[in-house]
Amino acid sequence: MIEIGKRLDRPIVLVGLMGVGKSTVGRRLARRLGLSFVDSDAAIEDAAGLSPAEVFERYGESDFRDGERRLVARLVDEGNLRVIATGGGAFVDPRTRELLNARAITIWLDAPVEILAERTSRRDTRAQLRNGDPKSTLERLASERRTAYEQAHIHVKSGAGAHKDVVEAILRALDDYLTGEA
Ligand code: S3P
Secondary structure, three states, X not given: OOOHHHHOOXXXXXXXXXXXXXXXXXXXXXXXXXXXXXXXXXXXXXXXXXXXXXXXHHHOHHHHHHHHHHHHHHHHHOOOOEEEEOOOXXXXXXXXXXXXXXXXXXXXXXXXXHHHHHHHOOOOOOHHHOOXXXXXXXXXXXXXXXXXXXXXXXXXXXXXXXXXXXXXXXXXXHHHHHHHXX
């Protein structure tokens, strides 16, 4: 378990559905590993001057995905050893998934839809959850995206517990993964 940060040679990328805690967990994980942290949604907002929801609503999902693909590629190309939290749909794009699996260690954070529905209901920041029943939308996305998320290198299940426990579970899983690679 010791010195995981020193055994890493590429960025760690968190993938998974909205509300699973990629940003909060990612920030804590980065701190534990002594790495910097970047959130792809926040980077899109910096680059576009619009939030992901605004890009979605003004230009549509396909333009958002194009921008997201370019931005994630740029974050990886910068070559920094860091923790990157991606927006929930980024890893579903085949090109982004291929790039991330080749150049980073990808971690699928996974939680039951009930928990995601509860967490995402606290803030109205996701364009896809603004129309219709958010829980049904999350259920649909969970089933549509499962085969993409399953391709991440590491799968970590998180429940309703504290984010710090998820960070510990990730550190154990990373330790195993790096040991297997060595
Ligand atoms: C999306 C998830 C959002 C954001 C955009 C699209 C998705 O990010 O990128 O609303 O398609 O799952 P979070 O997963 O950080 O909420």
